[in-house]
Amino acid sequence: MLILLPPSEGKADTGSGKPLDPARLSLPALHAARERALDALITLCGGDQDIAAETLGLSPGLRGEITRNTLLRTAKALPAGSLYTGVLYDNLGLADLPAPAKTRARRTLLIFSGLWGALRVDDRVPPYRCSMGVRLPGVGLLSTLWRDTMAQPLAEAAGTGLVLDLRSSLYTPAWTPRGDVAARTATVRVLHERNGARTVVSHFNKATKGRLVRDLLTDGGNPRDPAELATALRDLKHTVEQQPPARPGRPWQLDVIVTEL
Template sequence: MLILLPPSEGKAAARKGDPLVLEDLAFPELTKARRTVLTALKAASGHDDAHALLGVGASLAEDVRRNLVLEAAAAAPAHDVYSGVLYDALGYATMTAVQKRRAREQCVVVSGLWGAIGFGDRIPAYRLSMAVDLPGTGRLASFWKQHLAAPLTGRAGTDLIVDCRSSTYTPAWAPPPQQTAAVSVFQLRNGRRTVVSHFAKHTRGELARHLLTRRGTAPTSAEALLRATQERWPAELTPATARKPAQLAILID
């Protein structure tokens, strides 16, 4: 099983530790592309219009300044750097040693800066969304689409891919439809389904935790994923088509 996660907007900066070593990140074939984005991000973050270029408000000035020194900043495992609703619900810190190992083996984060990284890869805190049109690379989703297919398809092999990414990150890689289930979350209000971003993030994080911590074998098909999901939530599955992955819909009150 391969669980695809989005990064969090907020990051917890490491207070101490060695700096980033690009070559040590998972998918080393992405090193050249990562360096290209790093260079472009540093240039944009030092520009007079940095906040506009990166699509962030003035309140994030410290995050933008941090982008200028990423290669010298302290780095920490991705599961400690990424914070926010999804990662709080996933709760890596409270897992057992076996569950943590499983998370590091089975979770991949798709990122606007790194392309894709392993859950245990050491990175500095940064600010860059996949939605940014970055001078020097263009739209990051389009940039990474040129680079991610081979390494992520190779990493997935024949495993089931559980796609918990948000819509900002899905354009960067389209997994093979027949072995992929995209996770959506709907809130039921007066019998009607609505999409609520906060609850969707939280529930995707809870689903990832459930899959990593439950007893038994990991699901190997969309149908098995549905059964595992129904251990916790009401859920429905729309089968995959030739071009579209299966759609797992989790229903919450």
């Protein structure tokens, strides 16, 4: 099983260990693209701050992130699983998972990133600011960079098992499951049911997805396709409805119904 997660705008303020070593990150096929993006970001942030702020979409209160980005090669790093904060990661609670679940997290979780492409939870990187929708000078739109780079490595990472795709829409263009991988891929939509009516939730969408991942990691099961995933989630007391693909070669959608937010 491979679980794809979005990053979080919220991040730890500082690292706590040795600086970044790009050559030690997982998915080594992404190394050259990571170096291109990293060099371009550092160069951008070392120049005109107004241009950097506009390119990165930073408000005046986030101008300090520009200076932080210039120091990415020397700043202290920390595991990606500790770097990202926010609703999804708070509810996932990687730090206090039981030991077997932490081992599964290292093996199954993949966090997408505008700057790094994708990271395993134990990949060590410094805090940074650069989303997937940024166009870096000399590199272009980051989602396009990663789409062109990640097709083969991500297909290999998916192997022959289930792919649970929990990414937000900003990050899905970076890799699109194709062919038999798509047939083994499930996305999740969270619906709030109240008085017989259902609505799509936003904030609690992230919370619910964090809880789903935590439950799957703690349970230790290994669903092999979307149907088995739906069964596993129901066994874990989630209310799930399966929506088959509109046409062959597209992912399945699982609707998770919540009655309390």
